[in-house]
Amino acid sequence: MTVFADERLLFEPAAPERDAVPLIFAFPNDYTVGITSLGYQVVWATFASRSDVDVSRLFTDIAEPLPSNPELMGFSVSWELDYVNIFKLLEQLGIPLRSCDRTPAHPLVFGGGPVLTGNPEPFADFFDIILAGDGEVVLNPFLDAYQEVRDQTRSAQLKRLAQVPGIYIPSLYHVTYRDAEGAIESITPIDPDIPAIVAKQTYRGNTLSQSTVVTQHAAWENIFMVEVVRSCPEMCRFCLASYLALPFRAASLEESLMPAIAQGLTVTNRVGLLGASVTQHPEFEALLTYLNQPKYDDIRLSIASVRTNTVTEALARSLTQRGTKSLTIAIESGSEKVRQIVNKKLTNDEIRQAATHAKAGGLKGLKLYGMAGVPGEDLSDLEATAKLLIELKRLGPRLTFGCSTFVPKAHTPFQWFGVNPEAEKRLSQLQKQLRPQGIEFRPESYSWSVIQTLISRGDRRLAPLLELVRDYGDSLGSYKRAFKTLRRQLPPLDYYVHQNWAIDQVLPWHHLQGPLPDETLKKHLFNSGVTLNGGQY
Numbered sequence: 001m002t003v004f005a006d007e008r009l010l011f012e013p014a015a016p017e018r019d020a021v022p023l024i025f026a027f028p029n030d031y032t033v034g035i036t037s038l039g040y041q042v043v044w045a046t047f048a049s050r051s052d053v054d055v056s057r058l059f060t061d062i063a064e065p066l067p068s069n070p071e072l073m074g075f076s077v078s079w080e081l082d083y084v085n086i087f088k089l090l091e092q093l094g095i096p097l098r099s100c101d102r103t104p105a106h107p108l109v110f111g112g113g114p115v116l117t118g119n120p121e122p123f124a125d126f127f128d129i130i131l132a133g134d135g136e137v138v139l140n141p142f143l144d145a146y147q148e149v150r151d152q153t154r155s156a157q158l159k160r161l162a163q164v165p166g167i168y169i170p171s172l173y174h175v176t177y178r179d180a181e182g183a184i185e186s187i188t189p190i191d192p193d194i195p196a197i198v199a200k201q202t203y204r205g206n207t208l209s210q211s212t213v214v215t216q217h218a219a220w221e222n223i224f225m226v227e228v229v230r231s232c233p234e235m236c237r238f239c240l241a242s243y244l245a246l247p248f249r250a251a252s253l254e255e256s257l258m259p260a261i262a263q264g265l266t267v268t269n270r271v272g273l274l275g276a277s278v279t280q281h282p283e284f285e286a287l288l289t290y291l292n293q294p295k296y297d298d299i300r301l302s303i304a305s306v307r308t309n310t311v312t313e314a315l316a317r318s319l320t321q322r323g324t325k326s327l328t329i330a331i332e333s334g335s336e337k338v339r340q341i342v343n344k345k346l347t348n349d350e351i352r353q354a355a356t357h358a359k360a361g362g363l364k365g366l367k368l369y370g371m372a373g374v375p376g377e378d379l380s381d382l383e384a385t386a387k388l389l390i391e392l393k394r395l396g397p398r399l400t401f402g403c404s405t406f407v408p409k410a411h412t413p414f415q416w417f418g419v420n421p422e423a424e425k426r427l428s429q430l431q432k433q434l435r436p437q438g439i440e441f442r443p444e445s446y447s448w449s450v451i452q453t454l455i456s457r458g459d460r461r462l463a464p465l466l467e468l469v470r471d472y473g474d475s476l477g478s479y480k481r482a483f484k485t486l487r488r489q490l491p492p493l494d495y496y497v498h499q500n501w502a503i504d505q506v507l508p509w510h511h512l513q514g515p516l517p518d519e520t521l522k523k524h525l526f527n528s529g530v531t532l533n534g535g536q537y
């Protein structure tokens with residue numbers, strides 16, 4: 001318990017009423033990771049602020065005292081490969097993995113977070129309820145509706161919950177396939193009272209999230225986090241953080257950010273500004289000025305994401321003075337052609353300037369991020385990346401280049417593309433060119449990007465595969481072995497990961513409406529100039 005005793009709370013939990021709903025809220029990883037998730041903190045505080053809910057937290061390593069008969073059990077899922085830990089936690093509590101095997105003696109298992117909002121289908125058989133959308137607008141209506149049907153049968157409870165906007169009950173939808181190994185034919189509700197489409201819910205207020213707990217045991221020790229922006233107006237065509245969270249919203253400086261930071265600084269001196277694109281906040285300069293007041297001289301500041309063309313010398317100097325040693329920026333590629341394809345509005349000159357400003361402002365390191373295997377990329381684009389990085393090494397501070405493989409994500413214009421199998425070779429090629437030049441090159445594992453894609457484009461047929469992978473030891477080899485065991489019962493890995501899908505194909509998330517309609521995503525794909533399957537749109 002000492003880990004929990006070390007927490008400093010920034011909200012007032014309510015005392016649970018005598019008949020409060022016993023709820024377990026889990027994070028499928030250890031405490032250090034879970035408590036560093038702003039989403040987990042905020043959802044937990046929402047539950048803990050209601051006197052009609054008695055919430056206990058569960059992590060893979062520690063837990064608060066858990067109720068013997070929980071009615072609800074929730075998971076916040078921010079990393080797709082944590083599903084193995086979901087299985088472990090359910091089993092530890094004696095809860096069947098599949099929702100169809102649960103009885104009234106078991107809690108209703110619900111989940112939310114970016115993974116389940118993007119494409120919950122590979123996990124559809126394991127959850128009774130999925131919450132799609134922003135916690136601010138989904139959580140309280142969910143709990144209120146549950147209170148109404150608390151004493152009813154499981155099936156009546158689920159049918160009532162399915163009427164709440166943003167609540168998706170996977171067992172109430174029937175999926176048919178062209179054949180066992182083929183594409184999806186249709187996804188329809190099992191009964192006419194169930195909505196055919198579940199729309200992700202969007203919060204539109206001007207106060208965004210802030211830490212509800214500060215602790216020395218977080219991965220970023222004692223950090224107070226505040227969400228400065230949600231989504232990103234740039235709309236790079238592969239970017240889930242932008243597309244899934246649209247529209248772009250900025251927290252009000254006066255009403256939200258300044259009071260939040262002032263409150264956070266009463267318990268710590270470390271502030272993290274969070275968001276997909278923090279420096280895009282329309283009043284970012286004013287925010288920096290606020291943080292630069294003499295009374296905040298000893299604060300340490302971390303910024304989650306900085307748009308390359310906003311790196312001025314003044315910003316670099318502010319960060320240096322506040323204890324930041326290096327800056328991370330995503331350039332995606334050193335090729336202007338590739339950046340145009342993905343809609344990244346950034347020129348090589350702006351990247352050079354950012355490196356020069358970072359050095360002039362006193363930063364010691366510059367971490368750049370890019371991708372290999374972007375649709376439309378060819379070998380000359382990789383040459384361009386290597387050339388630019390070698391040039392930046394001369395202009396800027398110590399250079400690190402992290403490079404991942406393009407992974408298609410649901411609800412983005414690139415959702416129809418598969419992973420280019422050449423990406424693995426391309427990562428090695430970059431390595432050969434960059435390391436001898438003294439550039440620290442950190443490639444992300446191509447093989448795990450393949451598995452991430454399997455999950456990001458997966459459908460319900462993956463449920464038995466995921467169970468087998470866990471039984472086989474959860475290694476890369478386990479996926480291969482599980483596909484072999486289930487041969488002819490589901491499509492091969494190639495279908496999910498490498499094939500470009502037809503533009504009119506029924507996608508696994510066809511019944512789940514993201515912020516933009518498919519027709520708009522198709523237009524954005526068309527605007528990229530890259531053709532899909534011979535140019536058929």
Ligand code: SF4
Nearest residue numbers: 232234235236239242
């Ligand atoms: S700039 Fe970054 S956060 Fe914004 S859309 Fe592009 S990749 Fe996403």
